[in-house]
Amino acid sequence: MATEMKARGVEGLDKEQMIGIFRTMYLSRRIDDKEIQLKNQNKIFFQISGAGHEAVLVAAGLAFKSAYDWFYPYYRDRALCLQLGMTPLEQLLSAVGAEADPNSHGRQMPSHWGHKDLNIVSQSSPTGTQFLQATGCAEASYRASLLDEIKDKVNGFKGDEVVYCSSGDGTTSEGEFWEALNTACNLKLPVVFLIEDNGYAISVPVEVQTAGGDVSKLVEGFPNLYIQRCDGTDPLESFETMRRAVEHTRARKGAALVHAKVIRPYSHSLSDDEKLYRPDEERTSDAERDPIKRFGALLVEEGFVTQDELQKIKDAVDKEVNEAADLALASPQPAKETAMQFVYSPEVDPTSKEFDTEEGAELSGNAGTMVDLINRCLHEEMERDTRIVVFGEDVADCSREENLEKVKGKGGVFKVTANLQRKFGATRVFNSPLAEANIVGRAIGMATRGLKPVVEIQFFDYIWPAYHQIRNELALMRWRSANDWKAPVVMRVPVGGYLKGGAVYHSQSGSTIFTHTPGLRVVYPATALDANGLLRTAIRSDDPVLFLEHKHLYRQAYNKSQYPSDNFMIPFGKAKTVRAGTDLSIITFGALVNRSLTAAKQAEQQGINVEVIDLRTLSPYDWQAITATVKKTNKVIIAHEDSLSFGYGAEIAARVSDELFEYLDAPVRRVAALDTFVGYAPQLEEAILPQVEDVVRAITELYAY
Numbered sequence: 001m002a003t004e005m006k007a008r009g010v011e012g013l014d015k016e017q018m019i020g021i022f023r024t025m026y027l028s029r030r031i032d033d034k035e036i037q038l039k040n041q042n043k044i045f046f047q048i049s050g051a052g053h054e055a056v057l058v059a060a061g062l063a064f065k066s067a068y069d070w071f072y073p074y075y076r077d078r079a080l081c082l083q084l085g086m087t088p089l090e091q092l093l094s095a096v097g098a099e100a101d102p103n104s105h106g107r108q109m110p111s112h113w114g115h116k117d118l119n120i121v122s123q124s125s126p127t128g129t130q131f132l133q134a135t136g137c138a139e140a141s142y143r144a145s146l147l148d149e150i151k152d153k154v155n156g157f158k159g160d161e162v163v164y165c166s167s168g169d170g171t172t173s174e175g176e177f178w179e180a181l182n183t184a185c186n187l188k189l190p191v192v193f194l195i196e197d198n199g200y201a202i203s204v205p206v207e208v209q210t211a212g213g214d215v216s217k218l219v220e221g222f223p224n225l226y227i228q229r230c231d232g233t234d235p236l237e238s239f240e241t242m243r244r245a246v247e248h249t250r251a252r253k254g255a256a257l258v259h260a261k262v263i264r265p266y267s268h269s270l271s272d273d274e275k276l277y278r279p280d281e282e283r284t285s286d287a288e289r290d291p292i293k294r295f296g297a298l299l300v301e302e303g304f305v306t307q308d309e310l311q312k313i314k315d316a317v318d319k320e321v322n323e324a325a326d327l328a329l330a331s332p333q334p335a336k337e338t339a340m341q342f343v344y345s346p347e348v349d350p351t352s353k354e355f356d357t358e359e360g361a362e363l364s365g366n367a368g369t370m371v372d373l374i375n376r377c378l379h380e381e382m383e384r385d386t387r388i389v390v391f392g393e394d395v396a397d398c399s400r401e402e403n404l405e406k407v408k409g410k411g412g413v414f415k416v417t418a419n420l421q422r423k424f425g426a427t428r429v430f431n432s433p434l435a436e437a438n439i440v441g442r443a444i445g446m447a448t449r450g451l452k453p454v455v456e457i458q459f460f461d462y463i464w465p466a467y468h469q470i471r472n473e474l475a476l477m478r479w480r481s482a483n484d485w486k487a488p489v490v491m492r493v494p495v496g497g498y499l500k501g502g503a504v505y506h507s508q509s510g511s512t513i514f515t516h517t518p519g520l521r522v523v524y525p526a527t528a529l530d531a532n533g534l535l536r537t538a539i540r541s542d543d544p545v546l547f548l549e550h551k552h553l554y555r556q557a558y559n560k561s562q563y564p565s566d567n568f569m570i571p572f573g574k575a576k577t578v579r580a581g582t583d584l585s586i587i588t589f590g591a592l593v594n595r596s597l598t599a600a601k602q603a604e605q606q607g608i609n610v611e612v613i614d615l616r617t618l619s620p621y622d623w624q625a626i627t628a629t630v631k632k633t634n635k636v637i638i639a640h641e642d643s644l645s646f647g648y649g650a651e652i653a654a655r656v657s658d659e660l661f662e663y664l665d666a667p668v669r670r671v672a673a674l675d676t677f678v679g680y681a682p683q684l685e686e687a688i689l690p691q692v693e694d695v696v697r698a699i700t701e702l703y704a705y
Contacts, residue, residue, distance in 0.1 A: 026317050038096075048075050049078075062083065071118070084118050086113075138190050139445065355540070401426055416554075524618050536567075673689050
């Protein structure tokens with residue numbers, strides 16, 4: 001890249017705008033400098049700068065439409081946010097952790113941008129998670145353009161809005177970058193990816209991160225991807241480049257990628273010292289390309305301003321930044337009492353009576369399996385709410401719609417989503433790539449725009465690629481933005497063993513990991529009727545929900561039910577006494593419910609009267625029901641399919657021992673799987689997973705205590 005910057009006629013930029021570009025660039029740098037000063041004075045707690053990236057970011061802000069387009073920036077994008085309308089005070093409020101900070105209200109580090117009024121969606125520390133969310137955000141526009149009935153359901157749908165998504169060069173090493181490009185190009189989505197390449201990911205140089213050291217060359221094989229490159233330290237070249245990319249995408253010609261070469265004149269953050277890995281001559285070379293010095297000199301040389309006028313601009317900016325810093329430092333941090341606010345929706349409470357239509361529910365028709373009643377619920381809810389989209393691996397009847405009349409249709413590997421595509425069309429029911437993070441990340445982006453994704457992860461055992469999106473993004477979106485943003489996605493996930501052949505990778509039951517995640521509701525029905533009512537509650541709630549469907553229970557005769565009405569709901573946190581008893585209690589869920597009932601019947605032959613409680617939802621769980629049964633029988637067993645150590649039962653046991661100790665006549669007993677994995681051979685599987693005889697043994701031993 002040449003270091004010389006030349007003035008030239010740029011269509012759409014007048015003298016005032018040229019000066020405005022410099023002012024915003026300089027303002028961004030001075031806010032960085034002020035934050036560094038405040039950090040050195042121990043008045044703020046973290047600093048990461050956008051220095052060296054200012055030119056392409058101001059250009060991007062000019063090329064996009066503020067509060068019209070949608071933005072997924074990364075932590076270097078200070079200048080973009082300023083150009084879009086964020087104020088110096090709002091950025092410095094973030095630095096001091098003020099409650100009034102519109103980015104996160106004191107909940108995230110500085111430079112984690114978010115602004116509801118400007119369509120800047122809450123961003124987080126994990127690099128690369130924004131790619132799939134931005135893709136989903138753009139996909140909401142795409143799907144609204146295909147279907148009139150959802151156009152008014154998609155927030156901010158105009159028909160030509162574009163999504164901005166940026167990252168550093170190092171982040172393109174993340175797999176989710178490639179997953180996002182794959183979907184964006186496959187669907188020709190209206191998203192512009194800006195790669196701000198400063199040559200380093202903290203201390204790792206680009207040639208170590210990227211094969212060949214040039215990511216834009218690597219992606220040249222993607223179809224429908226408009227690739228542009230520019231000197232990101234030149235605001236005029238950057239503006240022309242960004243404008244071309246945005247115009248291409250706004251015209252719905254497909255996604256675009258802009259590869260901008262920028263510099264990083266400061267260390268990665270104040271926790272880093274670049275002198276440890278960058279030689280002086282390299283740092284000096286970067287300094288010669290400083291966009292602010294070069295563009296300021298250009299304005300003077302070309303007669304846009306005099307040197308004195310330029311200094312007055314700088315002085316005015318310095319004054320504005322200092323005044324904003326004083327105001328920010330005086331702004332209060334969030335009160336301690338607010339810590340638990342917005343973990344879940346404050347408006348919609350799925351544990352409330354509003355979601356309880358279980359009592360006296362009228363049932364009709366022939367008895368159906370859990371698969372049947374879940375399928376019926378999905379049909380009814382998609383009919384009721386056009387915001388619902390269903391996608392995942394193999395969930396459609398047939399992706400090639402021209403073949404729909406020739407084939408029976410897939411509808412999921414367990415047939416749970418059968419005929420949904422036939423009924424509601426391929427715009428609302430469609431297959432995803434074989435990529436779990438892709439499913440959840442896109443769903444978050446769609447939910448941000450007001451759609452209601454109900455997605456399927458084909459097997460719980462393969463949910464782990466999506467765990468990053470679930471734990472750090474989906475469950476946290478509302479809390480980290482203090483309710484400015486939300487993502488009420490429902491994830492349906494077949495789970496569990498007892499399959500005879502499921503083995504290691506089709507039999508996992510790791511529910512404990514997800515119940516440990518604040519912000520996520522975890523539901524685990526044991527019967528067809530409960531699955532129907534709880535899924536309806538999950539869909540109508542306003543929180544992200546992990547809806548676990550036990551594969552062994554999908555088609556069992558003993559848990560069948562007739563069909564309830566289309567308003568049948570079971571609230572979260574409401575357990576069910578499936579067998580009354582007086583001598584001891586079993587608290588359980590999932591496949592252990594029926595096994596516990598069978599064990600209780602066997603124990604009755606020995607004169608032991610066992611009460612069985614099905615929790616039905618794991619987060620939240622029904623502590624009142626647990627309290628009542630412990631006080632009633634004074635002895636308790638907790639039975640679950642997951643491993644014993646560190647399992648879900650440990651939390652219940654600990655709380656019972658802590659809060660109900662005086663009501664106990666014996667230690668709390670747990671029945672669970674061995675601390676290993678599920679084997680393929682039936683005899684091995686039987687030894688590993690808890691069986692009826694294991695529950696019976698626990699009953700007799702506890703009764704005799």
